[in-house]
Amino acid sequence: MSAQVQILFKNSTKKNSHTLKVHKEGGGYKQVEKAFGLSTEDIIDEVKRSGIRGRGGAGFPAGLKWSFIPKDNSRDKYLVCNADEGEPGTCKDRDIIRYVPHQLIEGMIIAAYAVGAERGYIYIRGEFVREAEILQKAIDEAYKEGYLGENILDKGIRFDLAIHRGAGAYVCGEETGLLESLEGKKGQPRVKPPFPANIGLWGGPTVINNVETLAAVPAIIEKGGEWYGKLGVEKSSGTKLFSISGHVNKPGNYEVELGIPMKTLIEEYAGGVRGGWDNLKGIIPGGASSAILPKEVCETVTMDYDAIAKAGSMLGSGAVVVIDKSVCIVKAVERLSRFYRHESCGQCTPCREGTGWMSQIMTRIEAGGGVEGDIELLGSICGNISGKTICALGDAAVGPIAGSIKAFREEYLYHVEHGRCMVG
Amino acid sequence: MSEMQEDTNTERPQFSADALKQVDEIFSRYPKERRASALMPVLHLAQSEFGGWLSRQTLDYVAEVVGVAPIRCYEVATFYTMYNLKPVGKYHVQVCTNISCWLCDSETIVSSLEEKLQAKVGSTTSDNRFTLSAVECLGACINAPMMQVNDDYFENLTADRVAEIIDRLP
Numbered sequence: 001m002s003a004q005v006q007i008l009f010k011n012s013t014k015k016n017s018h019t020l021k022v023h024k025e026g027g028g029y030k031q032v033e034k035a036f037g038l039s040t041e042d043i044i045d046e047v048k049r050s051g052i053r054g055r056g057g058a059g060f061p062a063g064l065k066w067s068f069i070p071k072d073n074s075r076d077k078y079l080v081c082n083a084d085e086g087e088p089g090t091c092k093d094r095d096i097i098r099y100v101p102h103q104l105i106e107g108m109i110i111a112a113y114a115v116g117a118e119r120g121y122i123y124i125r126g127e128f129v130r131e132a133e134i135l136q137k138a139i140d141e142a143y144k145e146g147y148l149g150e151n152i153l154d155k156g157i158r159f160d161l162a163i164h165r166g167a168g169a170y171v172c173g174e175e176t177g178l179l180e181s182l183e184g185k186k187g188q189p190r191v192k193p194p195f196p197a198n199i200g201l202w203g204g205p206t207v208i209n210n211v212e213t214l215a216a217v218p219a220i221i222e223k224g225g226e227w228y229g230k231l232g233v234e235k236s237s238g239t240k241l242f243s244i245s246g247h248v249n250k251p252g253n254y255e256v257e258l259g260i261p262m263k264t265l266i267e268e269y270a271g272g273v274r275g276g277w278d279n280l281k282g283i284i285p286g287g288a289s290s291a292i293l294p295k296e297v298c299e300t301v302t303m304d305y306d307a308i309a310k311a312g313s314m315l316g317s318g319a320v321v322v323i324d325k326s327v328c329i330v331k332a333v334e335r336l337s338r339f340y341r342h343e344s345c346g347q348c349t350p351c352r353e354g355t356g357w358m359s360q361i362m363t364r365i366e367a368g369g370g371v372e373g374d375i376e377l378l379g380s381i382c383g384n385i386s387g388k389t390i391c392a393l394g395d396a397a398v399g400p401i402a403g404s405i406k407a408f409r410e411e412y413l414y415h416v417e418h419g420r421c422m423v424g
Numbered sequence: 425m426s427e428m429q430e431d432t433n434t435e436r437p438q439f440s441a442d443a444l445k446q447v448d449e450i451f452s453r454y455p456k457e458r459r460a461s462a463l464m465p466v467l468h469l470a471q472s473e474f475g476g477w478l479s480r481q482t483l484d485y486v487a488e489v490v491g492v493a494p495i496r497c498y499e500v501a502t503f504y505t506m507y508n509l510k511p512v513g514k515y516h517v518q519v520c521t522n523i524s525c526w527l528c529d530s531e532t533i534v535s536s537l538e539e540k541l542q543a544k545v546g547s548t549t550s551d552n553r554f555t556l557s558a559v560e561c562l563g564a565c566i567n568a569p570m571m572q573v574n575d576d577y578f579e580n581l582t583a584d585r586v587a588e589i590i591d592r593l594p
């Protein structure tokens with residue numbers, strides 16, 4: 001197994017890695033000092049140069065996002081960290097929060113300084129009660145040591161940071177749904193534009209970044225954007241955490257450079273497919289919303305934004321779900337279709353109604369009651385949701401269904417014709 | 425859609441002095457003119473203070489404490505799944521049945537819990553000790569299958585371990 005550069009998990013296996021003391025022993029909080037000696041433009045340029053793309057799922061360049069914050073806007077600006085980790089298969093942010101919370105806080109202090117935000121929030125999913133406790137302790141420590149508050153390091157720079165716990169709604173992982181939730185409302189996403197960079201939290205310019213993105217910032221400041229940009233491959237720079245779950249021998253969160261062959265990731269890091277590589281049926285590469293890739297594609301595809309997109313799926317949050325040959329694809333997708341039906345916020349008709357219809361049809365096919373034309377019907381509903389909703393949840397619901405029909409059509413046909421699955 | 429339920433106890437809910445201190449701390453996290461943001465955390469607090477669920481009376485009380493219209497509070501409480509709108513048992517056992525856990529046989533975990541607790545998914549045991557729910561991904565997929573009991577995660581489950589965990593609960 002080739003040794004990989006560790007940025008996010010560099011210190012995560014140390015004893016008491018979650019404490020400020022251990023974080024500082026590993027060089028932590030030095031980058032706050034360094035960043036405060038730079039101009040805000042220089043920091044944003046450095047992050048741009050790194051090429052780091054948002055690690056939450058959308059993959060938008062983080063430096064560019066920061067640069068959209070208007071300088072001449074007199075309203076208070078905000079920095080929000082998205083820790084609502086809810087994409088099925090994803091559990092990487094949880095480990096950053098549990099093991100290296102100060103790295104996230106340090107990244108947030110730098111980001112807040114760069115965009116001119118004096119207040120920030122970490123929106124953490126409600127079920128992560130223990131994780132929120134660890135994070136709160138870390139925030140308290142950072143306040144005590146003068147890394148947070150009204151006069152950080154006596155430099156006259158202010159940044160206040162608080163946790164806001166969610167309460168169980170997948171849609172709040174969408175950035176404007178999250179903002180609504182932070183304002184004490186139902187988490188129904190907003191129409192864009194305006195984008196949060198102009199009108200975000202309480203109407204102020206707001207940057208929203210994923211945990212993993214922000215936790216990478218200190219290393220970018222320390223070693224430079226150019227250094228970071230050289231890791232990984234073109235247009236997919238840096239390292240990424242992959243949560244590998246399902247039918248592998250060693251499920252886990254692995255930090256590797258982007259662009260690693262998928263097969264290497266599974267075979268060398270995650271201990272291989274249960275029953276051997278030939279027992280593989282397909283892999284969901286980037287969380288439940290990304291289309292499943294059949295084994296032939298998994299043989300050669302690399303784990304970077306462009307390659308996965310070219311293969312017809314998306315890198316998403318980096319949640320790699322491995323599915324072996326014992327699994328009926330129709331049944332797996334039926335399970336996912338119920339998830340999207342449950343999580344649709346109900347705001348847009350195509351998604352609210354469409355997720356319900358898709359799930360009913362999937363359940364019907366799975367139960368052996370599928371009728372001729374069902375597959376086409378699913379395809380037509382997919383077409384009527386995709387691109388026709390305010391947020392990406394509609395497309396997320398379409399992803400697994402459209403993708404699996406494309407890659408595993410014969411399993412659907414068999415199901416409809418014979419009233420049962422092809423496998424067992 | 426979840427329905428709100430009345431509390432049969434007619435006494436008006438009232439936070440303890442200690443809980444009120446926590447409410448103040450919650451308010452301090454947001455700008456003064458943005459108190460409505462405190463709604464979600466105060467609902468979480470109310471749920472833990474008033475027996476693990478939010479009755480219609482409690483929702484009215486929370487609305488008053490936060491200073492928002494009751495309808496705002498109802499809206500939020502009914503939107504998010506973690507707010508329980510009917511009573512739950514002393515232990516809320518929530519088994520993840522989403523994709524990664526399902527691939528790692530969460531079905532066995534669900535059925536062994538049903539047998540162990542003598543309760544079906546979605547129900548509460550007659551002694552009010554356990555409520556069993558099947559839930560969506562809880563973000564611990566690499567340690568599937570898993571479940572949450574009140575605030576704690578239990579991961580890498582097997583049928584035997586599940587029985588052991590349940591037996592050990594005080």
Ligand code: FES
Nearest residue numbers: 520525561564565
């Ligand atoms: S699928 Fe069960 S915790 Fe994510």
